[in-house]
Amino acid sequence: MRIFDPHIHMTSRTTDDYARMHAAGVRAVVEPAFWLGQPRTGVGSFTDYFDALVGWERFRAGQFGIRHHCALALNPKEANDPRCAGVLDVLPRYLAKDGVVAVGEVGFDSQTADEEKAFRRQLDMAAEHGLPVLVHTPHRDKAAGTRRTLELVARSGIPPERVLVDHLNETTVAMVDDSGCTLGFSIYPDTKMDARRMVRILAERGLERVVVNSAADWGHSDPLSTARTGEAMLAAGFTEADAERVLWDNPVEFFARSGRLLLDEAVPDEGATFAGNSLLRGARPEPGEG
Amino acid sequence: MAETTGLPAPVRERLAALTAEIAADPARIATAFPAAARRAGRGPGPSGDPAGIAGPTLDDLVRGELLAALAKAVPADRLAAETADLYRYGDSDEKRAVLRALPRLGLPDAAVAPLLADALRGNDPRLLAAALGTPAAAALDDAAWRHGVLKCLFTGVPVGALALVAERADAELARMVADHAVERIAAGRDVPADAWPLLAGHPAHRAAVERAAADRAAALAPAPGAARPAPDHPRKEA
Incomplete structure (x- = not known):
């Protein structure tokens, strides 16, 4: 089964994870920019992260046979810190780069005025750069935050099929479905959404416009939850093609709208370096040590 | 302009659209520059080297044209500020393109030297080669320039790809190269071929390297009962 994980924070994961993901069928990922588990305090911290x-990270993934793309944005949580507001001034430079396939994660956390301002401005940037949008929906007051999200998307003029509304559950799936946006589900070990509930939703509403991701990061999460969902689909009577539609075709169709997806095979090269630095520890390739 | 004539016609056409954008609104370079390879063209340049070590890539030349268009459209101080920003926010390809374009921009040494210094701080052979591969390397003081050349030797960037070597290579660089070569010999490694031309005019330094190589060879094939000769240069950390 070929898997495209449309939302995973690989900077927080190990090389073991990359190896297990490849073994499970993951061949491409999108890593959206988010927070680090503790607050950043300035623009430079973001630009180093974007770099x-x-x-x-693109190099690291490639060394394990996985194509890495990213979505970049000022995330909703940190949009509330005035010290980080300047990120929006440098963001357009990054949105122009190769391999940047969406603006994201944007959206709401605590649903403040500052969050809404950053969200609107970044929707405008997505329109200007011809990029899809990856929207985070809040953990608290989710239904209200999702409703407001859909209003802002509709007002932005961005076609709904270019917007992925993520972290959905049974209470938000219907309104996002009605909006025409792409539906994203983050499958966690024991919160938000699990593989069994996911299969039930797929059985009830069908496969079109649905993507499934692990959203794995530095927290309790599983980079293989996409594969687990595929297995649960097969166990529930879906075909292999059905599973691949959700786990590969749908996310590819969505992000291909950026015109910047690269899906040729990533061929690992043990001696390769990025900016002169390699993944090897101990004996290093010559020349170019250090 | 001379540089554009080397570009394939379709690239020139797409490039013209980008330079027109910048002429009309110079601020557009912030997003046109990173997107230039995708929008105008990428690949090896006249040197044939896709990594851009032996010479500029096609995308370097394209981005150089964008900077040249900016230079025509804005005053010198704004050009210096925007060049620094394009470098700061650039990925390795964009940084290399900025470095390759520096000789065309007529920026003062004070604006050029910090960009070269940044490139020389890292280990990226593409950036090392671009920082020292054009006459803009004249903006570096002697100490920084020599250390840059040594780093090229260390990382395998061919000295033949560097500019100003005939003019700037001096006895102090020869000493540094000789010490590096002696260290390599002590570690049982080859002396890079590019070391020898830098030692050419400096017989004492060349002799030190040859002596170390002979001592090493003797140490590896000791006569029965003979003491191992001590190396004449202590091993240093790289």
Whole structure:
């Protein structure tokens, strides 16, 4: 089964995870920019992070046979810190880069005025750069936040099929479905959404416009939850093609709208370096040590 | 302009649209520059080297044209500020393109040297080669320039790809290269072929390297009962 994980924070994961993901069928990922588990305090911290998402992390994934793309944005949580507001001034430079396939994660956390301002401005940037949008829906007051999200998307003029509304559950799936946006489900070990509930939703509403992701990060999460969902689909009577539609075709169709997806096979090269640095520890390739 | 004539016609056409955008609104370079390879063209340049070490890539040349268009459209201080920003927010390809374009921009040394210094701080052979591969390397002081050349030797960037070597290579660089070569010999490694031309005009330094190589060879084939000769240069950390 070929898997495209449309939402995973690989900077927080190990090389073991990359190896297990490849073994489970993951061949491409999108890593959206989010927070680090503790607050950043300035713009430079974000730009170094963005540099890593378009640079080192792409290289690291490639060394395990996985194509890495990213979505970049000022995330909703940190949009509330005035020290980070300047991120929006440098973001357009990054949205122009190769391998940046969406603006994201944007959306609401605590649904403040500052969050809404950053969200609107970044919807405008997505329209200007011809990029799809990956929207985070809040953990608290989710239904209200999702409703407001859909209003802002409709007002932005961005076609709904270019917007992926993520972290959905049984209470938000219907309104997002009605909006025409792409529906994203994050499958966690024991919160938000699990593989069994996911299969039930797929059986009830069908496969079109649905993507499934692990949203794995530095927290309790599983980078193989996409594969687990595929297995649960097969066990429930879906075909292999059905599973691949959800786990590969749908996310590819969505992000291909950026015109910047690269899905040729990533061929690992043990001696390769990125900016002169390699993944090897101990003996290093010559020349170019250090 | 001379540089554009080397570009394939379809690339020139797409490039013209980008330079027109910048002429009309110079701020557009912030997003046109990163997107230039995708929008105008990428691949090896006249040197044939896709990594851009032996010479500029096609996308370097394209981005150089964008900077040249900016230079025509804005005053010198704004050009210096925007060049620094394009470098700061650039990925390795974009940074290399900025470095390759520096000789065309007529920026003061004070604006050029910090960009070269940044490139020389890292280990990226593409950036090392671009920082020292054009006459803009004249903006570096002697100490920084010599250390840059040594780093190229260390990382395998061919000295033949560097500019100003005939003018700037001096006895101090020869000493540094000789010490590096002696260290390599002590570690049982080859002396890079590019070391020898830098030692050419400096017989004492060349002799030190040859002596170390002979001592090493003797140490590896000791006569029965003979003491191992001590190396004449202590091993240093790289």
